Amino acid sequence: MKNPEAFGEIEVKSIQPYQAVKKYICPGCNRDIPAGLGHVVIVPIEAPDLRRHWHRGCWNKRI
Numbered sequence: 001m002k003n004p005e006a007f008g009e010i011e012v013k014s015i016q017p018y019q020a021v022k023k024y025i026c027p028g029c030n031r032d033i034p035a036g037l038g039h040v041v042i043v044p045i046e047a048p049d050l051r052r053h054w055h056r057g058c059w060n061k062r063i
């Protein structure tokens with residue numbers, strides 16, 4: 001999901017380091033987001049099942 005805006009309205013949730021208990025793959029750079037690293041979750045309002053975890057920096061600089 002490179003362009004979450006395609007799903008319409010999205011919600012951006014901040015995940016604090018203590019909340020990051022699993023490893024994720026960031027769709028922005030295809031690299032790991034290790035457990036314990038603060039990041040953001042992008043949640044399409046209409047399709048919350050399609051939420052994705054992104055590095056904060058990757059989300060902020062995506063085109």
Ligand SMILES: [Zn+2]
Pocket residue numbers: 026027028029030031054055058
């Ligand atoms: Zn990334």
